[in-house]
Structures are given as structure tokens and as C-alpha cells.
Amino acid sequence: MNKCLNKIGLLVFSLLLIGLLAACNGDSDPQTNGVDNGANEEQDQGPTQKIGVQIYDATDSELIAFRRYYQDYIEDNYNVEFLFSDSLDTAEAERTSTENFINQGVAAIISFSDSDRMSVIQMTEDAGVYYAIGAGTLSDEQLDMLSDNEYFVGSIGPSLAEEEEVGYDMAKHYIEQGYTNFLLYAGGYPFVDMHLMRTHGMIRALEEVGVTYNAREDGQIGTFESDEYTINTVYGFPDDSGAFFGTVAERVNEPGLEVILTAGLGVEFFGTALAQSGQDIRMGTVASFEDAYYEGFSAGQVDYLAGKFSSSIGPIFAAVYNAINGDMEVVRNNGNPFRIDQGYWIATNVDEFNEMYEMSNSTENPAYTKELLDMVIKSENPDTDYDNFESFVQSYSFDEITNLQD
Amino acid sequence: MVERFTNKFSGLKRITNYSSWFGLIALISIYYIQMGESITAYSMGIIIEQAVIVAIVATGAIFIFSFGQFDISLGAATAVAAMVSVITYNRTESIFLMLLASILVGVSIGVIESILAVLLNLPVFVLTVAMLSILSSLVRVLLGGQSSISIPSDAVAAFDNVPFKLFILICYFLLCFFIFNYTKVGRESKFLGANPIAAKQSGVSNKKITIIAFILVGIGVGLAGFLTVIRAPMLGQTTAASLGLDVLVAIVFGGMPLSGGARSKISAAVVGAFSIVLLNQVLLSFGFSSGQNQIAKAILFLFVVFVATINYRKKILPR
Amino acid sequence: MKEKIILEAIGIKKRFGETVALQGVDINLYRGEIRGLVGENGSGKSTFSSIIAGIQKSFKGELIYKGKPYLPSNMVEALQNGIGMIVQEKGTIQNVTVAENIFLGELNKYGRFGLLNKKELYNKANQALDNIGITNIRADDMIQNLNMQNRKLIEIAKVVFKNPDILVIDETSTALSYEGRQILYKIIEDFKSRDKSVVLISHDLDELIEKCDTLTVLRDGKLIKHLNKAEFEEDYIKQLLVGRELEGDYYRSDYNHEVSSEVVLKVENLNKENDLNGVNLDLHKGEILGIGGLSHCGMHTLGKVIFGFENAEEGHVSIQGTKIIDEKTAMKAGLGYVSKDRDHEALSLNSSIRENISIVGLDIIKKHNLIFSKHEKAYVKEQVDIFNIKAQSMEQYVSGLSGGNKQKVVFAKWMGRNSDILVLDCPTRGVDIGVKQAMYQLIIKLKNEGKSFILISEELSELTGLVDRLLIMKDGKITKEFFRDKELSESDIINYMI
Incomplete structure (x- = not known):
């Protein structure tokens, strides 16, 4: 007897819930309609x-x-x-x-x-x-x-050419300032096209100043050779094992590191390791004008951002x-x-960033x-x-x- | 005295036995009212499209549920079957071999799981937790470091239609329905779920039932893997990842008792799968965002489970 | 009467939803009285006792205890007022010690700053156990390591330790073994000697007749009759219980123990740690072979091993040359098994009568390997009719049936597949007298048709009343063999059991 009462209860409840959903929607309809009507007056459309x-x-x-x-x-x-x-x-x-x-x-x-x-x-x-x-x-x-x-x-x-250019410009920005010790994050290389192209751009900029890049046969990111420059690499994404962040911390703490160049996801993957290292390391990244980068710029962690608005x-x-x-x-x-x-919009210092950040995040203007x-x-x-x-x-x-x- | 009471309500009880059907009909009605004239053949088509894979796997899973066991690795198994079928097609360019490979993989996973469960005498659930992680890794291995593998969509375009998918569902459903209701194995699995000791004392072999059930589910997983490829010929790490949970939810929505036993019914799988898709469509038609949609579904799910388990907390009357 | 009334119950009525459990029952209980409460399942005796013990609250009518209106709000309050009830073995709680069970709800008395003074607690608990003469269980034993009987003894120790004025003993489903009963009887006599009262609820008429001063017979929630010791007469009481005269014989009327020389089942040298110690026996065609003993003498295990539900470490069971290795081979060889634990092992309560009966008969029902509803229903209907199972339909869940009807379903299940040999373990436990008689007559009829039975029972009268041959077990061994004989007395048998 219990059973059948429960089943009736279930049925009634299901119907009530659906009814309730319908009612909620009924309440919200006039509001949205109100807004729409306002728009209609202005635009006089269907x-x-x-x-x-x-x-x-x-x-x-x-x-x-x-x-x-x-x-x-x-x-x-x-x-x-x-x-x-x-x-x-x-x-x-x-x-x-x-x-x-x-x-x-x-x-x-x-x-x-x-x-x-x-x-x-x-x-x-x-x-x-x-x-x-x-x-x-x-x-x-x-x-x-x-x-x-x-x-x-x-x-x-x-376009893919544009992505390549973004990577090139970013690497060049630091090379021109005389930095010689880089950590390159290649993201989803070689499977994520935009990461691949940005990385290739960075490689091109380095090759222009005499660095030799040895590609790997299996398509993964290769190695760099140079007397003047030191270039380490990281690639891939975090998985369940936590190994990714271990590698990141290890690379960031290598002595002499000056600049981290990321093909994406800079603060997200390197922010913690950077903060913990206590070294004066710069970071350039391709990302977007959002809160994490606002803090990154304010804290001096990031000083170059190519980002979407x-x-x-x-x-x-x-x-x-x-x-x-x-x-x-x-x-x-x-x-x-x-x-x-x-x-992308490109910010190369905190003032530029702040100006762009403000406009990017405004819904009024x-x-x-x-x-x-x-x-x-x-x-x-x-x-x-x-x-x-x-x-x-x-x-x-x-x-x-x-x-x-x- | 109890008899007298039940007698009075037996008619009502018979009706409430079909409450999950009423739920489905209610959803259909609401959907119809909401959508009005915008219901087209297309609308009906996508409901079938979206329900068919869950319905097939859930239909098989009813066997495992009917004797009170629980398999959470079915989504991952389907993903592996789908991956192997893609690889098979890319090597052989034969749709038939692709289907065969998918079913073989599904059945093999079922056989391995059930034999391990029987040999090691482990609860099926524990074993499937381990299997879930093994199969997920296998998916990664089969991807070979790529983010996705695929077959040309032209290759399966001929099968990418509602009648074909419905046909597969109906065939598999009939097979399971038949075995569940008209053979010794089906009867025994229900009885096993109702009381394992009484079943053993009635000569029901837990091992035999477990193995047969997993083979049947394996066929369903194989078909689902094949249909997954037909539906979206590009497979990645997360392919079919939510299927395991969807199957569970569908079975519960369909009115299947989680503990299995006498009230197990194979129709719960199909009723449940279609109910969920319809519920989703109804919520969408009310303009719920995806987040609200998930929450509404989760609440409803909890409620169904709560109601379903009240029966275990029986009142204790003195004799 | 000149004795003093201690508890007066006036017009007690109780309903559970639609069900009327008690309809106006008046009972006066006197100091120093041992009152038997007897009735078939559903007669209301347990409901009545649970009302006076504070378990059931909402009832109509009046209770007057020691001259004052009395309405306990729960069991603990009732016990504090001096009315204690020994409930079934389910009262104990798993995973804690005996001591914690005995002092459940009062543990704070034995603690300081949240720490339990275990030593004091254990001393008290041991004292409670010693009080009632239990020495084999100690305060620090874990409950889950004890069997049902010992758990019940702990319940008894717990209640008796509070020294109530009225002790209510509900023994409805669990027959204590011989030793357990002796302990209980001593307690009852001790209560009487101290001018305290006992309400004893039991299915065992012999016990009630022997131990009680007065008997109250209930049927369908109504008071049928109060009987004084002088009116105690077994057939008369049975008649009051059932509401009609029992026709025909209760047990077997003949005393012939000649059976066929054909051996249908052979047990050879079974050994199993703690339970079986070199058991040999032959069962003949058409024989009812009884096995008696104290509850842990190994006889219940023997039944399970014979059916292949448990395995022996040594020795084997065979039926006409076929060794029994599991339930399947046993069933193939024509064996059926009726478990002592009907609700948990013999039946699936939340399945229908149909499912419970047909589950072992699927091989017979199937046509071309398929099971069709039509054939199944015909098969089940035949059994339901033969056994006269009272239910609305064969689709009713077994959980809604009375004990007797449940047991009929179990019998029907095995007879439906035409089993030649049945192992019956306490087949009439918790079964009403009317149904009991029908079962006995059925066993006798089937025996005459050439079926063989192994009847394992804790009720001696049942064994002497039915069997051709009786084996007594003690400590896993068969210690004595008796043949059917009019002169066979229960006291002779008991000597070999203890």
C-alpha cells in the first residue's frame, strides 16, 4: 500500500514540478516581453x-x-x-x-x-x-x-597566419629587450592549431637571432641549440596525476630563467609557480582581457598580453x-x-593593459x-x-x- | 488483514505500476502544449536521435540492475567500442566489420568484467569502478595522443537516419524483452535480485546469470558504440563520458527499482531514456538555461530515488 | 479472587489503519500469576503485550496499573515503572559489546567527562548475566559473534536486571533451544516466588500448559476465553484457537516404522568444522527420518549440507550414486529443501506467489526453452489449489501472507517440481495450529505416496508424532537412533540431547 501511495506521490510531484516550472516561466515572460517591447518601440520590428x-x-x-x-x-x-x-x-x-x-x-x-x-x-x-x-x-x-x-x-x-604573427611579435618583443633565457610553453602542440602556429611564430623569432631549432620526428615540440640563448620547453595540459604542475614548477625554478612565453593560458598554468619562485621573471602570453590578467599585470607577473576583448x-x-x-x-x-x-589587442605595459581592460569589460560602453x-x-x-x-x-x-x- | 487492505487498492496499484508511463505521457503532453504548431517531424526525429543510444545501453543494463547489481563503466565501454570501430573502419573501410568490431569489443568487455566478478567473487559495482578507470585509460591509448579520431562522415551518412536507429533499438529491445520475460535466465535474474539466498536455494546460479547479463549488455554497448560513431563520426577523450550516468538516470526515471527484483521491467530503460530527452526538451522550451536545466533534472532525480527507496524503510508492525 | 490485581486492562481497542488488531479486550493480571497469552498469528496477542510494555501508544481503552491509570510513552518509561518486555532477538544492536547492549541508553551512568568506565560497565553486565545463570557469554563479547539464541538471552538478562514487577515474554517466532528454555523457566519461577507477574506469549501449547497458572485465548483481536489451570486441556485449547473443532488426526495415528529397504539418499562421513563430526545416515524410500537435538548440535548445518547449500570439508552426500555438490545437482536428483529461516532463505518476500513457486519449476514449465505466462500460471494455479493457499491472487506478494500460507508456498514450490526427497528444517516454525495440522497430514500423505523426508526439528512432540526413525545429534555427531514407538517418551530423548 505504501508503494502505490509513493508512486502516486511521485506522479503528482512530477506534474507539480513541471507545473511549477511552467509557472516560473509565466512569471518571467512579462519581464522579458517588457524589455522586448521597449526594443520594439525603438526599432519597430517583428x-x-x-x-x-x-x-x-x-x-x-x-x-x-x-x-x-x-x-x-x-x-x-x-x-x-x-x-x-x-x-x-x-x-x-x-x-x-x-x-x-x-x-x-x-x-x-x-x-x-x-x-x-x-x-x-x-x-x-x-x-x-x-x-x-x-x-x-x-x-x-x-x-x-x-x-x-x-x-x-x-x-x-x-587566421593561422595571424596566430603565427602573434607568437613571433611576442618573442621578438623580449628578444629586442636583450633577454636570453626563455621558457616556452607550447600548449596543445601539435594538436591545437592555434597553439602550434603561435609556437612556430616564437620559433621563427628565435631562429632569426641564430638559435637552431631541431624538430622532432614524432611531431612533438623539439629542442633548441644556441651558445647565446637558453630555451627550455613545456607542453601539454594538466591531467589527473598532477605531474603537469610539477614539471611547470621545476622549469620555472631553473636558475637564470628570465622570460616565460606561453602560447596560451599564462597566468592559469604559471601564476602559482611564478609567485612561489620569488624570482624576477617576466611573462608574455596570448590570452584575454580578464580579471586573472588584471591581477597578473598589477602584480608585475605579466607584462605582455595579446588578448581578445x-x-x-x-x-x-x-x-x-x-x-x-x-x-x-x-x-x-x-x-x-x-x-x-x-x-588581438596587444598590451605591453600595465597602463595600456588597464585602458584596454576597462573598455573590454564594460557592458555600458x-x-x-x-x-x-x-x-x-x-x-x-x-x-x-x-x-x-x-x-x-x-x-x-x-x-x-x-x-x-x- | 493485510490482504483485505491490498484488495481494496489492487486496482489502483495496478494503475500506479505504470506511473513512469504516465510521467512520459505527461511530458509528451506538456511538450505538445508548449511547442504547439512548431512540432514537426524534425522535432520527433531529434527526440529519437537523442534517446536511442541511452535507451539501448539502458535496456541492456536492466539485466544487471535486475539482480541488484550496478555497472558504472558502461559509458567508458561504449567509448572504447566506438573507438575500436573507428579504427577498424579506417583500416578496412567496411561498415560491416566496423559494426562487428564494436559488438565484439562490447561483448569482450562484458565477458572480462563478469568473469572477474565471478572468479574474484567481487561485487560487480566495485569491479566496474576499476573497469571505468581502465577503460578511460584505454580510450586515451586508442586516441594515441591525438585529440580526436574520426571517420569521414560520408562513410556512415547512409545510416545516419532515424528509421535505421529506431530499427536497431527495436531489434535490441525485442531481444532483451524476450530473454527477460520468456526465458529461464530472465526469470532467474529477477528472482536473484529479489532475494539472493532464496535464489541460491532454488538452484539459481549467480555466476551464470552474471555472465549472461554482461554478455547481453555487451551487445548493447557494441550497438551503442556503432551508433555513437554514426551520430558523430569524430571521437575524443570525452566521447560517451556522460553516457554511464545518463543510463543510470534513465533507468531510475523509467521506474526500475535500484535494488532490482520482482518489479524489474525492461521497458523502464526505453521509457526512462525518452522521458529524460523529453524533460530536457520541455525545460528548453520553457527557456531554462543549461545550468538551471541541470539543477532541475538533478532535483527531480533525487526525488525519484528518494521515493523509490522509501519502500526499504518499512514500517514495523507487531504481528 | 483474593489475589491482588496488579494490572487491569479495560476494553482495549487498537487499529492499524484499516486493520482492527484488538477489539475490546479486558484482562486482569494478578500478582504472582503466570499468565499465558495464546492465539494464532494476527490474533492480537503481540499487540496487546506491546501496549502494556509502552511500544504502542495510540489505543482506546484504559490501563490501570497498581491502582492508578497508566499510559507509558515508551518502553524505557514502562520499564522504569516496572513493566519489562523481552522482545524478539532483533532488539540487540550490532557491532557493540554485550555490555553496551545491556545498558543501552544508560551508558552515561558509567562515564565521566564523556569517557566510559568500561570496567564498571563490564562488571555490572557480567553480574546481569550471572543473575540469570548465563556463564558462556561475557560482557565484552561482540554481539555479532553471538547466535540468535544468545542474543535473546542477552535481551532477557537486560530486562530481568531491572527487576520489573511484570515481565512480558514474547516468544512468537523464536523458539529458544532447550538450554535457553531452562533458563527462561527458572526466571519465570523465580518471579512467581517473589510475588511478581509474568505474561508469557508462546506458540508452544505444551509449554504454556505446563508453566502457566492461567491462559487467555485471543482470536481475531477478540478475547475468546480465560482459562484456569483446571480447564487446561490441549484439544480444547486448540479448538478455541482455531474457532472450530480440528477434525481428524493431528499427528500420525499409526506406530508402524517399517519402511522400504531402498536407500534413496546416503550421507557418508560428513565433517565440517564446529558443526559436523563424522555424520553417516541412510534415508529410505517412503521414510520420514527425524533429526533432533539442541539448536546448535549441527542438525541445521546438516540439512544445508545435504542440499548442497553449504559444503562439508570431508565426506559426501549422494542420491542413487550422484554426488550432491551444489543446489543444482541436488534439485536434479529430486531433492528439495525447506529452510528454517523462511522469510530470508526459502522465500523472496517481495516477489509474488507465482514467482516463488515457479522459480524452481521453470524447467518443467518451459516449452521449447521458452516460458509462457499461460503455462506458468497453469502450473502455479495447480499448486495453489492443491495446497489451498489463501491469497487474492497468485500475483500477491508473499510478504502479505500469514506464516502458514507462506510455508504452504514453500511446500508448493518443491512439490510442484515433484521432488522425491524433502529436507525440512523446522517446517512448522511460527505456523498456526490449523495449518500445522494440515502440513503434518500432507507430509504423511506424501510419505504414503513414496516420498521421503528428512525432518529437522526443535519440537520433540512434532518429531515423535511424525517420524519413522529419529536420530539425535549432539556436538555434530549422531548419538542415538530411536524407532517409531508408542512408548517413546520425550524425557528419554532429551537425555541424549544434553
Whole structure:
């Protein structure tokens, strides 16, 4: 008898819970509608368009910053609603998220996830949903395959050449100052393309000053030879064993070390070891303008950062917005999907960093404000065209954007 | 006196036996109301797509659960089966061999696990904890230092459709349903879960049942591995990592008692798998973010387990 | 009566949900009285005793104890007031010492600053054990190392040590062994001699008739009759218990012990540490072979080894040349086993009657290796009908059945697959008299059809009433063989057991 009462209880509870969820939603609806209505008055447009955003890690600080920009700034200024995915760490999860977005009736997907991107692009084309790459780049071959895909908008992000250049510039910055003892962190070398390219850039800068690089046959990071320069390497990511941080601490504490160059994740992986070593060691890294680096710069741990800024994803939204408004032609590169390079902001001292940090993290006055984005959105600026858009995206540096704002 | 009481409620009891079905129907209704006209063939398709792998593994897992045991390594086993099938395809370019390899790997893992459990006389759960870690390492080994391995998506495109996946699920379900309900092994495994000592005194061999159950699950794991590759032909370290937990949750949602025994039913797996996918869709349709979504599901899960285990805390009446 | 009333119960009513457990029971208990409380399962005797011992609170009616209204809120309070109840062996707590069990809830008396004064505690506990003449258990023994009987003795020591005025002994399911009973009887007599009262609940009519001054018979929650010593007459009491006259014989009416010379089961030189010490026996076709002894004489282990549920270290069991190595070979050879621990070993309580009966009959039920509901139901229905199992349907869970009906399910399970030999270990434990009689008659009928039985029992009257031949075991050995005989007396047998 107990059993059947319990089962009834379970059933009732399930229904209640679902009802409750429905009720919660009912409460929250008027609010969001209220906001939307406000936007509608301004813009006098149809129903709110949904845009799905696929992210590889919901806890990543860079992606959290992106999300803030979209949900706290863009949603307030345009008649759109962003739906964010879970952390997509497998091709299967990426596919599930795509299916769910399509089923929820999104007009477009902006993706920061690349488990099996080509399959997702295929799915969106079949479903008639626009797809754009928010960060990252496509190979020539991939771009060729997508040339007649009407729903593939394009990609904005550092090209592989750009990544190589970032690594080169960073290494050169320190070499020119006369440093000779380096620790090089190669990240996911050779499997993570951007880490590979940045590392290659650093290697090129070192080779230019007479260092010999011996590549390894198995593709892993090789060794350096030089009379003048001392170069050690670390690569890979932490695993359950903790061995990674042991190696990091060992390398950081090697006598004479002057500079750490990382192809990514500087403060995250080297901050603790640096603080504990007590030595005067500089660090240059490719990362983003977020709190961890604010502290890194303040503490003098980091003095060179090539980083993404939160609203760097503004232009890709502008392109997608054009597409879902039916103004695809202004983002068509001779009828093909676009692929535009967008590099990093580079801070080489604490003052520069602080200025960039402030603008990057503002949701009231981000780098790409509505006024700026409207310049390349056809419904706001009927005169805009693709060339206009391309040069807009390419003017990504801090100075160029502040000039545009003025 | 108890008889009189039960009699009065027996009709109700019969109905509540199907409460997990009611749950599923309720979810379908809510989903229907929420989505309204935007329900399309596509919507139904993705529900099947998203449920089918969990449903298959859970169907097999019911056997292990039915005699009161617990396997948490099924996700990792599926990942290994999927990896081996990818490697097989890349060497042979044969879909058939790929499927065969996947099933062979699934069954082999099952046989090894069950024989170890029987020989060492260890609780299955303990063994599967160790297996989970071994299989996860194996995934890393099979990846060979790369972040992912894959087959060309064209290779399996012909199978990447709902009818094929549904067909596999139905075949496997029928096989398990049949064995569970119409053979000695199925009956004995339920009885074993209900009371292991009484089962032993009735000539039921724990060892035999364990081995057969693991072989059956192994077939399911093999099929799931194959379908995993079809669904997403690119596999990485985390492929199928959440499957083990999803299977567990599905089984509980489907109304399967965690202790196994007489009330074990094979349909719990499929009902549960579809319930979870639908619940997820319903929560999404209410605009829940993924975080809230997880929390809501976790609370519901805890509640289901809580209710299911109240039965163990029986009232003690004097005779 | 001129004796003084110590406890007066007036119109006690108690319900459990829909179930009426007691419907207006009046009982007066006198100082120096040993009162037997007797009734079949579900008659309300345990409910009544748990009310006076403070276990059950919400009831209707009035209790007057020592002239004042009395309503204990729990067992501890009842005990402080002088009413102590010996509950079943489940009362003890695992993983602690005997001493801690005896002084459970009062440990703070033996501690200072949170530290337990173990020495004092153990001394007191040993004293409590000595009081009732237990010397083989000591205060520092761990509970889990003790068997059921010894745990029960600890419960007894615990309650008696508080020197209550009324001692309630609920023996419903656990028959103490011979030694245990002797200890209990001494306590009862001691209480009586000190003008204290005892309420004894038991299934064993012989015991009640011998030990009690008065008997109260309950049936279906109603008071049937109070009996004085002069009215004690076994058949009459049985009739009151069942509510009708028991027709036909209770035990076997014949005293013929001739059986076939055909040996159907052979036990050769079984040895097992602590339990079996060179046991040999032959079971003949159509024979009821009784095995009696004190509860740890090894007879229960012998039953398990014969069925292959436990293994002996030496020696073997064979049926017509086939050695029994496990339950499967035993079953194949036509053996069935009814465990002493019905609820934990013989049945799966949370499975249906159908599942419990068919589990050993699947080989018979299956057609082309498949089991179809139709065939299974027909098979089970036949057994349910033959054994007259009272249930709403065969889908009812066994947990909802009475003890007698549960045991019928166990018998049905083995007879359904047409077992030739049954090992019965205490088959009528906790079974009502009416069902008991039916079981005995069934065993006799099956014997006449050529089935053979090994009947292991702690009830001597059951053994002398049924068996063709009786083997007495002591310390793992067979010490004596008796043949069926009208003149065979229980005292003769007991001499070989102790």
C-alpha cells in the first residue's frame, strides 16, 4: 500500500514540478516581453529573433565575457534573444546542441565550438538556419566546400597566419629587450592549431637571432641549440596525476630563467609557480582581457598580453543580424561566405593593459557599441556594403576602434 | 488483514505500476502544449536521435540492475567500442566489420568484467569502478595522443537516419524483452535480485546469470558504440563520458527499482531514456538555461530515488 | 479472587489503519500469576503485550496499573515503572559489546567527562548475566559473534536486571533451544516466588500448559476465553484457537516404522568444522527420518549440507550414486529443501506467489526453452489449489501472507517440481495450529505416496508424532537412533540431547 501511495506521490510531484516550472516561466515572460517591447518601440520590428550560441566551455572566462556582451548589451539594443549551449566537449554534444537549437526555432547559430564543425554546418544548411563562426578560421579547402552554402555566413577570427604573427611579435618583443633565457610553453602542440602556429611564430623569432631549432620526428615540440640563448620547453595540459604542475614548477625554478612565453593560458598554468619562485621573471602570453590578467599585470607577473576583448564578437553578430534580416548580400564576399582576419589587442605595459581592460569589460560602453555596429547593419545604414564590412572588421586594434568611436 | 487492505487498492496499484508511463505521457503532453504548431517531424526525429543510444545501453543494463547489481563503466565501454570501430573502419573501410568490431569489443568487455566478478567473487559495482578507470585509460591509448579520431562522415551518412536507429533499438529491445520475460535466465535474474539466498536455494546460479547479463549488455554497448560513431563520426577523450550516468538516470526515471527484483521491467530503460530527452526538451522550451536545466533534472532525480527507496524503510508492525 | 490485581486492562481497542488488531479486550493480571497469552498469528496477542510494555501508544481503552491509570510513552518509561518486555532477538544492536547492549541508553551512568568506565560497565553486565545463570557469554563479547539464541538471552538478562514487577515474554517466532528454555523457566519461577507477574506469549501449547497458572485465548483481536489451570486441556485449547473443532488426526495415528529397504539418499562421513563430526545416515524410500537435538548440535548445518547449500570439508552426500555438490545437482536428483529461516532463505518476500513457486519449476514449465505466462500460471494455479493457499491472487506478494500460507508456498514450490526427497528444517516454525495440522497430514500423505523426508526439528512432540526413525545429534555427531514407538517418551530423548 505504501508503494502505490509513493508512486502516486511521485506522479503528482512530477506534474507539480513541471507545473511549477511552467509557472516560473509565466512569471518571467512579462519581464522579458517588457524589455522586448521597449526594443520594439525603438526599432519597430517583428517578433524577437533567436540566435543560438555554441560554446566549448561554459565556465571559460573569455566565453563568459562574450556571453555578457551578447546578453547584457546586444540583447538590450537589438530585437534578438541569445540561447547559449552547454559546454560542448564532444562532437556528439555539438550535434545535440545543434538539433536542439534548430528545434527551438533559432534563425542562426554563432559557434565558438569546433568538435566536428563541418557536420554542424551541413545540418544547419539542411534546416535553413544561418551559421557563423565566432572565433576561429577555416582552411581554404573547407571554405571552397562551403562556397555554395547559402546559410553559411562566414568566419571572423585570427587566421593561422595571424596566430603565427602573434607568437613571433611576442618573442621578438623580449628578444629586442636583450633577454636570453626563455621558457616556452607550447600548449596543445601539435594538436591545437592555434597553439602550434603561435609556437612556430616564437620559433621563427628565435631562429632569426641564430638559435637552431631541431624538430622532432614524432611531431612533438623539439629542442633548441644556441651558445647565446637558453630555451627550455613545456607542453601539454594538466591531467589527473598532477605531474603537469610539477614539471611547470621545476622549469620555472631553473636558475637564470628570465622570460616565460606561453602560447596560451599564462597566468592559469604559471601564476602559482611564478609567485612561489620569488624570482624576477617576466611573462608574455596570448590570452584575454580578464580579471586573472588584471591581477597578473598589477602584480608585475605579466607584462605582455595579446588578448581578445569581450566585444570582439560584435562584428560577427552584425553579419548574422544582416543575414537573418534578409540582407545577406551585404555580407557576401563576391557571393561567397566571408573569411576575415581579426587579430588581438596587444598590451605591453600595465597602463595600456588597464585602458584596454576597462573598455573590454564594460557592458555600458563596450568597444563595439551599437553606434559602431549600426554602421555595417543594412537595416540601420542602407548604404553599407561588403567592403565596408570587411574594412570595419579589419580595423580591430584598440586605437582604430577608439578612433571610430570618436 | 493485510490482504483485505491490498484488495481494496489492487486496482489502483495496478494503475500506479505504470506511473513512469504516465510521467512520459505527461511530458509528451506538456511538450505538445508548449511547442504547439512548431512540432514537426524534425522535432520527433531529434527526440529519437537523442534517446536511442541511452535507451539501448539502458535496456541492456536492466539485466544487471535486475539482480541488484550496478555497472558504472558502461559509458567508458561504449567509448572504447566506438573507438575500436573507428579504427577498424579506417583500416578496412567496411561498415560491416566496423559494426562487428564494436559488438565484439562490447561483448569482450562484458565477458572480462563478469568473469572477474565471478572468479574474484567481487561485487560487480566495485569491479566496474576499476573497469571505468581502465577503460578511460584505454580510450586515451586508442586516441594515441591525438585529440580526436574520426571517420569521414560520408562513410556512415547512409545510416545516419532515424528509421535505421529506431530499427536497431527495436531489434535490441525485442531481444532483451524476450530473454527477460520468456526465458529461464530472465526469470532467474529477477528472482536473484529479489532475494539472493532464496535464489541460491532454488538452484539459481549467480555466476551464470552474471555472465549472461554482461554478455547481453555487451551487445548493447557494441550497438551503442556503432551508433555513437554514426551520430558523430569524430571521437575524443570525452566521447560517451556522460553516457554511464545518463543510463543510470534513465533507468531510475523509467521506474526500475535500484535494488532490482520482482518489479524489474525492461521497458523502464526505453521509457526512462525518452522521458529524460523529453524533460530536457520541455525545460528548453520553457527557456531554462543549461545550468538551471541541470539543477532541475538533478532535483527531480533525487526525488525519484528518494521515493523509490522509501519502500526499504518499512514500517514495523507487531504481528 | 483474593489475589491482588496488579494490572487491569479495560476494553482495549487498537487499529492499524484499516486493520482492527484488538477489539475490546479486558484482562486482569494478578500478582504472582503466570499468565499465558495464546492465539494464532494476527490474533492480537503481540499487540496487546506491546501496549502494556509502552511500544504502542495510540489505543482506546484504559490501563490501570497498581491502582492508578497508566499510559507509558515508551518502553524505557514502562520499564522504569516496572513493566519489562523481552522482545524478539532483533532488539540487540550490532557491532557493540554485550555490555553496551545491556545498558543501552544508560551508558552515561558509567562515564565521566564523556569517557566510559568500561570496567564498571563490564562488571555490572557480567553480574546481569550471572543473575540469570548465563556463564558462556561475557560482557565484552561482540554481539555479532553471538547466535540468535544468545542474543535473546542477552535481551532477557537486560530486562530481568531491572527487576520489573511484570515481565512480558514474547516468544512468537523464536523458539529458544532447550538450554535457553531452562533458563527462561527458572526466571519465570523465580518471579512467581517473589510475588511478581509474568505474561508469557508462546506458540508452544505444551509449554504454556505446563508453566502457566492461567491462559487467555485471543482470536481475531477478540478475547475468546480465560482459562484456569483446571480447564487446561490441549484439544480444547486448540479448538478455541482455531474457532472450530480440528477434525481428524493431528499427528500420525499409526506406530508402524517399517519402511522400504531402498536407500534413496546416503550421507557418508560428513565433517565440517564446529558443526559436523563424522555424520553417516541412510534415508529410505517412503521414510520420514527425524533429526533432533539442541539448536546448535549441527542438525541445521546438516540439512544445508545435504542440499548442497553449504559444503562439508570431508565426506559426501549422494542420491542413487550422484554426488550432491551444489543446489543444482541436488534439485536434479529430486531433492528439495525447506529452510528454517523462511522469510530470508526459502522465500523472496517481495516477489509474488507465482514467482516463488515457479522459480524452481521453470524447467518443467518451459516449452521449447521458452516460458509462457499461460503455462506458468497453469502450473502455479495447480499448486495453489492443491495446497489451498489463501491469497487474492497468485500475483500477491508473499510478504502479505500469514506464516502458514507462506510455508504452504514453500511446500508448493518443491512439490510442484515433484521432488522425491524433502529436507525440512523446522517446517512448522511460527505456523498456526490449523495449518500445522494440515502440513503434518500432507507430509504423511506424501510419505504414503513414496516420498521421503528428512525432518529437522526443535519440537520433540512434532518429531515423535511424525517420524519413522529419529536420530539425535549432539556436538555434530549422531548419538542415538530411536524407532517409531508408542512408548517413546520425550524425557528419554532429551537425555541424549544434553
